[in-house]
Amino acid sequence: MAELLLGQILRFGGNPLHEGPDAARHSARGGVLIEDGVIRAVGEADDLRRQHPQAHVTDYGAAVISAGFVDAHVHYPQTGIIASWGKRLIDWLNTYTFPEEMRFGDPEHAGRIASLYLDLVLANGTTTVASYCTIHPASVDAFMAEAESRNLRVFAGKTCMDRNAPEGLRDTPQSAHDDSLALIERWHGRGRLSYVITPRFSPTSTPEQLEALGALWAARPDCLMQTHLSEQTDEVAWVRSLFPEARDYLDTYERHGLLGPGAVFGHAIHLEPREIDRLAETGAAVVHCPTSNTFIGSGLFDLSRLAARGLRIGLATDTGGGSSFSMLRTMAAAYEIGQLRGNAIHPSVLWWLATAGSAASLRVADRIGNIAPGMEADLVVIDLESTPAVAQRARRADDIWQALFPTIMMGDDRAIRAVWINGRPVRRD
Incomplete structure (x- = not known):
C-alpha cells in the first residue's frame, strides 16, 4: 500500500549557498507519497489525498517533513x-x-x-x-x-x-x-x-x-x-x-x-x-x-x-x-x-x-538528501515545539525559517518525531 505523509514539507529546488533562500521550497500543508521505498509524488495535502484515496495516511500536523x-x-x-x-x-x-x-x-x-x-x-x-x-x-x-x-x-x-x-x-x-x-x-x-x-x-x-x-x-x-x-x-x-x-x-x-x-x-x-x-x-x-x-x-x-x-x-x-x-x-x-x-x-x-x-x-544527490519524485524515501519529521524553550520562540515566527531556526539552535533528539528509511518507519511517535 502507498504511504501518504502529511505536514509541512521542506525541500530544495536549487542550492541556497548560491541562490539564496528562494532555492528552498516550503509547503505549509503538503504531502509526500511513497511507494516501494521511493517518493512518487510531492504536492499539496488536499490534492494528494484526492488523487490517491487508497493510500495509508500519516498526518504529522504542523511538523516539518524533510529529507533525512x-x-x-x-x-x-x-x-x-x-x-x-x-x-x-x-x-x-x-x-x-x-x-x-x-x-x-x-x-x-x-x-x-x-x-x-x-x-x-x-x-x-x-x-x-x-x-x-x-x-x-x-x-x-x-x-x-x-x-x-x-x-x-x-x-x-x-x-x-x-x-x-x-x-x-x-x-x-x-x-x-x-x-x-x-x-x-x-x-x-x-x-x-x-x-x-x-x-x-x-x-x-x-x-x-x-x-x-x-x-x-x-x-x-x-x-x-x-x-x-x-x-x-x-x-x-x-x-x-x-x-x-x-x-x-x-x-x-x-x-x-x-x-x-x-x-x-x-x-x-x-x-x-x-x-x-x-x-x-x-x-x-x-x-x-x-x-x-x-x-x-x-x-x-x-x-x-x-x-x-x-x-x-x-x-x-x-x-x-x-x-x-x-x-x-x-x-x-x-x-x-x-x-x-x-x-x-x-x-x-x-x-x-x-x-x-x-x-x-558523497555524489548521491540524485538518490537522497531531498524530497522529489524518484528519490529514495529517507525522511525525518521535525517537531518545531519539542521543548518549552523551543516552542515559545517558534510561536513568534513569521515564516518557516524563523520557526525552524530555534530547533536548529536549541533542538536535540526530542525534536525528531519520526524517521522513515527507504519508505518504512523506523521511529514513529
Whole structure:
C-alpha cells in the first residue's frame, strides 16, 4: 500500500549557498507519497489525498517533513570516546583514538559498537553516514552488516595506516590494497551500501601506501575516497616535515592519485590558495565538521570563501572528535562559526548542508538528501515545539525559517518525531 505523509514539507529546488533562500521550497500543508521505498509524488495535502484515496495516511500536523540528515564524515569506532577531555588532534589520536580502535579486531565488540552507533544517529534523524572504520576488516564487516540489517544507505571503509600508529594498528601498502579490494568486492554496491577507499591521513601513510591506494582507486573509480586535510596548523607542519618534496598538504594526495571528483576531504580549514584552486578544478568535496573543530580547537572553516569557489561542501558531526551525534547541534555549531567569520548563515543554507549538500559531497544527490519524485524515501519529521524553550520562540515566527531556526539552535533528539528509511518507519511517535 502507498504511504501518504502529511505536514509541512521542506525541500530544495536549487542550492541556497548560491541562490539564496528562494532555492528552498516550503509547503505549509503538503504531502509526500511513497511507494516501494521511493517518493512518487510531492504536492499539496488536499490534492494528494484526492488523487490517491487508497493510500495509508500519516498526518504529522504542523511538523516539518524533510529529507533525512546526511552526515558526511564520521568515525563510528570513536562512539565510546566522544566528549573526552582536554586534547588537540595529535594527542587526541594517541590518548583516546588509537587505544579505542585497537579493540575493533574483535568482531563481537565491533558489532556492538556499530549497532549502538547506528541506533544513536537514527534517534537523531540521520539516515546516511560516511564512516571511517578501523584498520581491521572486521570493523567494516560489522558496520556494513548492521547498516544492511536496517536497510540504510551508508558509506564506509577500512582505515589504512602503515606508520605513526601503534603496533596492531598498522598495515602495509600491500595489505591495505588487498584488504580494501576484498572489502570492496564483498560490500560495495550490495543493497544500499558503498565502500570508500580510506587512508586516514598523510601522516599515518607512507608514500608507498598512498601510491597503492591511489592505484586501487584508479582501478575502482566507482568508489569514493575519503581522508583528512588541513585540520590543524600543527598537523599541516607535520605533513610538511614528512613530505618535504610536496607543494602543500593536498599535494601529498594529488601526487599519489588521490585527488579527483570522488574525493571527500574532511575539515579543510587551513588551505593554501593552490589547494583551493585544485579542489575546485578537480571537483573534489570538502566537509565542514564544526563541533569537532571547536571541541579539538582546530580553527574556523571558511564557508563563504569555499562556496564562492564553487566547491561541493558537506556537513558532518565527525564523531567522536565532534561532541554530538546530532546534525541539529552540528548546524548550530556551523552557524556559530559563521558568526565568528562575520557570516550569519541563513537557516536554509544550514538545512541544505545537512541534507542535499552532504548528499552532493558523497555524489548521491540524485538518490537522497531531498524530497522529489524518484528519490529514495529517507525522511525525518521535525517537531518545531519539542521543548518549552523551543516552542515559545517558534510561536513568534513569521515564516518557516524563523520557526525552524530555534530547533536548529536549541533542538536535540526530542525534536525528531519520526524517521522513515527507504519508505518504512523506523521511529514513529
